[in-house]
Amino acid sequence: MGVLNRTPDSFSDGGRYVDDSAAGRRIDELCEEGADIVDIGAESTRPGSEPVPPKEQIARLGSIVREASKRIPLVSIDTTSPDVAGWALDQGASIVNSVSLDPAAELGALCAHYDAALVLMHCRGSMAAMPGYSQYDDAAYGDVVADVTREWSAAAQRALDAGLLPSELLFDPGLGFAKNARHSLELCARLDELCNLGFPVLVGPSRKSFVARAAAPGGLGSKSPLAPPEDRLGGTIAAVLACIERGASVVRVHDVRQVRQAIAVFEAIEGTGTDTGTGTGTDTGTGTDTDTDTPTDTDTDTDTPTDTDTPTEGRAHA
Known part of the structure; x- marks a missing residue:
């Protein structure tokens, strides 16, 4: 899954693809590099970001969802808004990627109506409050794998109760969201336990701060400055391969060619x-x-493992 941000403030590439021509070139690049899915978002999910109203998200997206659907069979809309998701599905998207569990029932019903897939990502709290969660003392979990599994499963059940088929639901443990670096690394290390739930697992370690913290001189507890997002490719690839080895089905990344x-x-x-x-x-x-x-x-590699179907097979995809 290749990333296309139509945002001015995303942590990694904010502002680069707000222009339609630049976004179109980026879609072509992602396809040429081997992406099976293009994930398009118009609302930053970086820690500290504020919500973007649905009308503004739709205005930012413009015609790019429809254009993307002409070039690649699987287009994902990265949003928590049912209004934006419904609009994007009308434009040709076939996957909704939500970074919140809260709208699980609404999005589940919507995806069931459109015969679309739904990615539900585990997260606690709002993006505006996220900086505190990312610090070492603030993300409170007992057993992070058990807690994430329990909280995600409750939301997943709401989506299923709303009519979504189990085969159309993907599990994203939310690496870096309301979790410190140790939590994210443990989720990677124990990803096989998450895969045992029976849903395809999607992971998004790309350029995350936990990657930089793990690679920092002195290790996780180091006060060394973190490498900037664009210098985290090596660590991203290490995390991707570790997750694939443990059963990940889809990987969401910025650097598709290198990860492929x-x-x-x-x-x-x-x-x-x-x-x-x-x-x-x-x-x-x-x-x-x-x-x-x-x-x-x-x-x-023009689509997902089953070409026109949703990404539910065993091989990991970039």
């Missing part, structure tokens, strides 16, 4: 490691054999 390459090499290594043949010319992904690419990547 990392996933391809990772899967080739994994496939080679499980092959039982030695020196027979039938090895998977090495030497001059005639085997196909990676053990699980057989589609042409």
